[in-house]
Amino acid sequence: MMSLEEISQKIQASAKRLLAEGRAEVVIGYRRGTTPLTVAPHFARTAEDCDQLVWSSFAKINLATYLPKYPGKVALVAKGCDARSAVGQVVENQVLRENLYIIGVACNGMVDVERILAGEPRPAFEATEDQATIKLSGEGWITSLAREEVLRRNCRVCVSRTPSATADEVIGDQTEPLSADDFADLKELAGRSPADKLAYFKGLVKECLRCYACRNACPLCYCPVCFVDETRPQWLGKSQDEMDTFTFHVLRAFHCAGRCTSCGACETACPMDIKLREFNRVLESEVQKDWQYTPGLTWDQKPPLTTYRPDDEAEFIK
Amino acid sequence: MSQFEPKIVAFFCNWCTYGAADLAGVSRLDYPPNFRVVRLPCTGRLNPKYILEAFKLGADGVWVSGCHPGDCHYISGNYYARRKFVLLHHMLEAIGLEPGRLNFSWISSAEATKFQEVAKDVVEKVRACGPNINFRKAELELGLSEVA
Numbered sequence: 001m002m003s004l005e006e007i008s009q010k011i012q013a014s015a016k017r018l019l020a021e022g023r024a025e026v027v028i029g030y031r032r033g034t035t036p037l038t039v040a041p042h043f044a045r046t047a048e049d050c051d052q053l054v055w056s057s058f059a060k061i062n063l064a065t066y067l068p069k070y071p072g073k074v075a076l077v078a079k080g081c082d083a084r085s086a087v088g089q090v091v092e093n094q095v096l097r098e099n100l101y102i103i104g105v106a107c108n109g110m111v112d113v114e115r116i117l118a119g120e121p122r123p124a125f126e127a128t129e130d131q132a133t134i135k136l137s138g139e140g141w142i143t144s145l146a147r148e149e150v151l152r153r154n155c156r157v158c159v160s161r162t163p164s165a166t167a168d169e170v171i172g173d174q175t176e177p178l179s180a181d182d183f184a185d186l187k188e189l190a191g192r193s194p195a196d197k198l199a200y201f202k203g204l205v206k207e208c209l210r211c212y213a214c215r216n217a218c219p220l221c222y223c224p225v226c227f228v229d230e231t232r233p234q235w236l237g238k239s240q241d242e243m244d245t246f247t248f249h250v251l252r253a254f255h256c257a258g259r260c261t262s263c264g265a266c267e268t269a270c271p272m273d274i275k276l277r278e279f280n281r282v283l284e285s286e287v288q289k290d291w292q293y294t295p296g297l298t299w300d301q302k303p304p305l306t307t308y309r310p311d312d313e314a315e316f317i318k
Numbered sequence: 319m320s321q322f323e324p325k326i327v328a329f330f331c332n333w334c335t336y337g338a339a340d341l342a343g344v345s346r347l348d349y350p351p352n353f354r355v356v357r358l359p360c361t362g363r364l365n366p367k368y369i370l371e372a373f374k375l376g377a378d379g380v381w382v383s384g385c386h387p388g389d390c391h392y393i394s395g396n397y398y399a400r401r402k403f404v405l406l407h408h409m410l411e412a413i414g415l416e417p418g419r420l421n422f423s424w425i426s427s428a429e430a431t432k433f434q435e436v437a438k439d440v441v442e443k444v445r446a447c448g449p450n451i452n453f454r455k456a457e458l459e460l461g462l463s464e465v466a
Contacts, residue, residue, distance in 0.1 A: 194416045243374050250410075279413075282413065286408045310387065312400055314422075317403065317423060318421070318423040
């Protein structure tokens with residue numbers, strides 16, 4: 001099995017080759033963060049820059065978010081979900097296919113850093129890892145965690161861990177897709193009363209500050225002017241009104257309907273630890289049920305809301 | 319005891335349901351006066367924002383109606399709209415909107431009697447849901463109630 005160092009070295013070698021060949025002007029990848037358990041986005045434009053590229057279990061940011069902002073040739077270091085987001089952007093004509101080179105990396109899931117920190121309040125100075133464990137060390141202590149147990153929730157139901165179908169090259173040992181989300185909790189919730197459902201969803205966003213970090217981190221949110229920033233008419237008030245916040249979350253999810261790849265960037269970015277994906281999952285389950293559609297898996301699929309079938313079912317319409 | 323009279327925002331497509339409402343009027347068909355109509359060029363023009371905005375501003379119900387699938391003035395507008403409605407309807411009911419508050423129908427401009435029936439039905443459904451408390455924005459305390 002390929003170690004993380006080997007994967008990092010291969011990413012660096014590919015990045016250098018792509019820059020030298022002129023296939024890309026910039027390689028977007030990850031470098032070590034300034035604190036343990038983090039990585040930062042890295043934009044490599046020279047061979048020296050490439051030496052900083054790394055791969056780790058903390059590479060949870062979705063770098064496809066940067067793609068629509070770059071007019072030139074870009075190479076993207078991508079997990080399965082990031083590659084799906086990039087494919088979605090190409091399908092939606094936001095990125096030119098010929099300007100994009102996907103360095104796919106076989107992913108074993110990313111870890112939930114908030115969860116690790118919640119279980120380990122002592123300040124960690126260093127985090128190291130191998131394929132199965134994360135080792136944390138601080139002043140006079142050292143502890144190790146099983147990687148599987150601290151995986152992010154979306155990584156546990158990932159159907160696209162290795163972007164082998166869409167990436168221009170794949171680094172690392174192929175990882176098999178996991179069994180898909182069965183939406184069991186949503187099905188259970190669907191049987192409850194409207195008041196219960198509302199209490200659950202309003203409860204989820206109770207802590208929301210409306211900082212819009214979820215929107216900024218999302219690879220799908222590339223609109224030049226977001227509906228939350230529109231003022232004439234103003235769709236959302238600027239105060240902390242509960243209904244404004246709730247409407248934001250409903251519409252944010254609705255804008256991602258049939259496009260969301262469950263990359264978890266929104267939840268990762270949220271400073272209040274809101275389970276934002278719960279809203280997206282409601283729509284994801286419906287899109288899969290009605291149109292058997294999973295976004296970002298091929299280059300030629302049409303997003304479900306940009307197409308129709310004359311015999312689409314809608315029995316609730318009189 | 320006075321009956322609760324719901325306020326309903328109705329989004330009608332210009333070419334079909336709006337015409338049906340006209341025809342129902344000139345045909346002297348009785349229908350309840352509880353809805354305020356917003357005329358759209360096509361149901362495909364309906365942004366989900368409008369529906370949430372209506373609820374946020376205090377509408378007790380929303381009714382969206384347009385041409386039958388296949389009869390769209392713009393050929394395919396309501397086909398696209400139908401997919402959006404499927405998702406929006408599912409989503410809003412999944413997160414706690416009472417079934418009956420949000421209504422959809424296809425009524426052609428010749429179907430004045432269907433318009434009358436559906437109008438009555440929509441008003442009764444929304445009436446059964448009661449006033450919209452959960453999806454409306456809190457009113458600002460301006461002391462207006464005392465002035466009024």
